[in-house]
Amino acid sequence: MTKFDEATQAIKVDEGVYDVCLDPGYAIGGPLNGGYLMAVMLRAAVDASPFEHPVSTTAQFLKAPIAGPAQVRIEPLKAGRTAAFARATLVQDGVAHIEGLVTTATLNEAEPVYEAPAEDMPSRAECVKLPDPKPDSGMTLNAQMELLFDPPTIGWLKGEPTGRPESRAYFRMAEPQDPDPYVLALAVDALPPVVFSAGARGWAPTVELTWHLRALPAPGWLTLLGGGRLISDGWFDEEVEVRDSAGRLVAQSRQLARVGRG
């Protein structure tokens, strides 16, 4: 069991009730990373389902949970032949912090009928790491994963944003681990906010994030291709398409978030 597997464990204590312990190692400044929190919720949702994979996950981020004990409550809504539907709620101190809807199904290996070509990425050798965060920054998440960025998309770090919402990087866990649906939940929310590349700064809280698991990833590096379509009135969208090491589209996400004021 990897540290990530352990940090996302959900222990069933009653029908539809799971104890979890939110790990301080997945923080982005103060708050915990939303992708990590979704992974925790999905452990419980899949355990409670007759199917194996979380094919659709929606999370509304009501309130930022803190590291420490919490519960995931699963309320099954319907189980059909192909898919099952459930509510999933992350509760801390008796208060709902994340409200989710999860659809589970069992994905099979299949040759795609159609697959859109991926965006171009330079080779990993041409990509660059972010500088290590300052020790007191609370960015503990960075140590859990390796990200190698397409250089122009982190030009904002040295004051050269591209002017478009975008972020592209290779991704893998720092501790060797084959990607699985829970790693993908982390991956779809692992990039710096795409608005940084359009000149924005500061904490950009996610309001809602929906992602779809489309195939089980092959071992190896993932490629995260992030972009956005509109920044307006303090709101932006961020889309991430995840490709596995074989180039297969394995996950798609879109989040609606607020532009930071920092």
Added chain:
Amino acid sequence: MTKFDEATQAIKVDEGVYDVCLDPGYAIGGPLNGGYLMAVMLRAAVDASPFEHPVSTTAQFLKAPIAGPAQVRIEPLKAGRTAAFARATLVQDGVAHIEGLVTTATLNEAEPVYEAPAEDMPSRAECVKLPDPKPDSGMTLNAQMELLFDPPTIGWLKGEPTGRPESRAYFRMAEPQDPDPYVLALAVDALPPVVFSAGARGWAPTVELTWHLRALPAPGWLTLLGGGRLISDGWFDEEVEVRDSAGRLVAQSRQLARVGRG
């Protein structure tokens, strides 16, 4: 009040409980259109919110409701300064048929900081209508709206699919009505399934649909730009970007659906 306004009315009968009457005029074959059903749910969600606009809507389609009386139940989860969160459930005969999460906020007129360019569309004069459905087909939805298609994207009608999941059309209500968030809920699910253009046929049930309202639409025609990224293992994604008559991005949707076997 237009016929659409009437068909989507939600009458508050108790705290968080709304009576609705599902209109047989929005059927696609047997079932009612998912976009129409979301519009009905959003009438109730907005009525129960301190904010004016449904900025994020997720719907899990558990069971197809039939025309006639139903209820929408709204359970507020949290109201902050910028946004409010709620569960929304469409119930018929005591059974949940659609489970939703709705985030409301109040959008303001704003000059976009960044807006991606829209896909090209031919002029309306170069676009074409679908043939009228057969009277016994149960496709009553078609009479409620006008759709003018980018011709190659309905080539599948005469056995010439483009080989890619895509569908692009101009859209307006048949009865004169300025587009609003409820019309947009209908619009994001108004195109024929994008997989038809990739050679698939038959009823393609939506499993989950999430859409975001990004701006209030200007009066006039909307443009619906639909595509998809992956068709595999019986599943496909459908994305629709909606532009208003001024070219502004007003709505974005993604749905996960099953490929038909028909």
